[in-house]
Amino acid sequence: xxxxxxxxxxxxxxxxxxxxxxxxxxxxxxxxxxxxxxxxxxxxxxxxxxxxxxxxxxxxxxxxxxxxxxxxxxxxxxxxxxxxxxxxxxxxxxxxxxxxxxxxxxxxxxxxxxxxxxx
Amino acid sequence: xxxxxxxxxxxxxxxxxxxxxxxxxxxxxxxxxxxxxxxxxxxxxxxxxxxxxxxxxxxxxxxxxxxxxxxxxxxxxxxxxxxxxxxxxxxxxxxxxxxxxxxxxxxxxx
Numbered sequence: 001x002x003x004x005x006x007x008x009x010x011x012x013x014x015x016x017x018x019x020x021x022x023x024x025x026x027x028x029x030x031x032x033x034x035x036x037x038x039x040x041x042x043x044x045x046x047x048x049x050x051x052x053x054x055x056x057x058x059x060x061x062x063x064x065x066x067x068x069x070x071x072x073x074x075x076x077x078x079x080x081x082x083x084x085x086x087x088x089x090x091x092x093x094x095x096x097x098x099x100x101x102x103x104x105x106x107x108x109x110x111x112x113x114x115x116x117x118x119x
Numbered sequence: 120x121x122x123x124x125x126x127x128x129x130x131x132x133x134x135x136x137x138x139x140x141x142x143x144x145x146x147x148x149x150x151x152x153x154x155x156x157x158x159x160x161x162x163x164x165x166x167x168x169x170x171x172x173x174x175x176x177x178x179x180x181x182x183x184x185x186x187x188x189x190x191x192x193x194x195x196x197x198x199x200x201x202x203x204x205x206x207x208x209x210x211x212x213x214x215x216x217x218x219x220x221x222x223x224x225x226x227x228x229x
Contacts, residue, residue: 033216043207045162045220052216091161095218106152106175107211107218109161 003027004094004110011115013082020067021077021113023092032096034075035107036066039089048090051075082117089114121145123221125210131227132200140195140224142210150174151193152218153185154209162209168193200228 005024013019025034036048051059051066059066067076079086093107124143132138144151150169154162164177168187179185182200187193197204205228211220 035218037220043225044222045209045211047217047219050217106164106167106177107154107162108164111161 003108004092006092006110006113008113009111011113013079013115013117015084015117015119016081018078018080019082019115021079021090021092021115023075023077023110025073025075025092025094027073027094027096029096032094034066034068035093035095036064036075036077037091037093038086039091039112041088045091049077079115084117084119087115087117123210123212123219125208125221125224127224128222129225129227131229133229134200134202136200136228138197138200138226140197140208140210140226142193142195142212142221144191144193144210144212145214145219148191148212148214148219150213151187151191152211152213153179153193153195154211154220156207156209156223157203158206165195197226202228204228 003026032053034051038046049059049061049064049066051068058068063080065078089112091112092110095105095107097105126141152167153165156162165179166185167175171187182198185195207223207225209220209223211218
């Protein structure tokens with residue numbers, strides 16, 4: 001069964017607008033971490049944001065925020081004030097077995113969402 | 120800030136040849152991971168090392184092996200290369216929650 005699901009193969013947004021990229025996950029482990037990465041056409045994998053399953057507040061990093069809804073098992077990425085440089089593939093990933101800030105587990109990725117920002 | 124370093128960035132090999140990919144983690148990071156990303160695919164976990172010991176193993180072919188050295192750099196050795204091994208190979212390192220990826224090595228097998 002797919003552990004990480006990104007249902008939007010592609011998304012379009014107008015420059016300066018906000019966009020939400022969806023991610024749902026499936027795990028029976030009470031301790032887990034959720035990640036978002038950006039992969040531009042050049043290929044590198046850029047870490048954006050992390051949310052631990054026990055974190056009480058939604059993670060934020062600059063224009064990125066993670067809308068964490070634990071009961072729904074969703075971890076959507078919100079990008080505010082989109083820029084042309086945000087056009088890229090975005091991956092949601094999960095690590096099971098997180099242990100309060102120190103963890104060494106592998107990441108399982110979703111299929112990715114291609115975001116295109118229009119001027 | 121220092122990032123994960125991978126070399127080479129691009130590699131072209133013929134079928135049945137061998138390849139060695141190198142990874143230098145962020146200083147003081149104690150865990151190294153290797154991932155393989157095929158064309159149009161999401162990254163797939165291969166293997167990881169914590170403090171120079173193998174900590175987890177994913178869908179890594181028997182033709183591949185890896186190790187982490189005393190200076191914490193890691194090498195992924197790939198033998199009897201097949202066309203299907205053509206992919207982007209990422210190394211990542213972590214110390215705690217966040218996992219940072221290197222720029223990747225793009226391997227093309229012809």
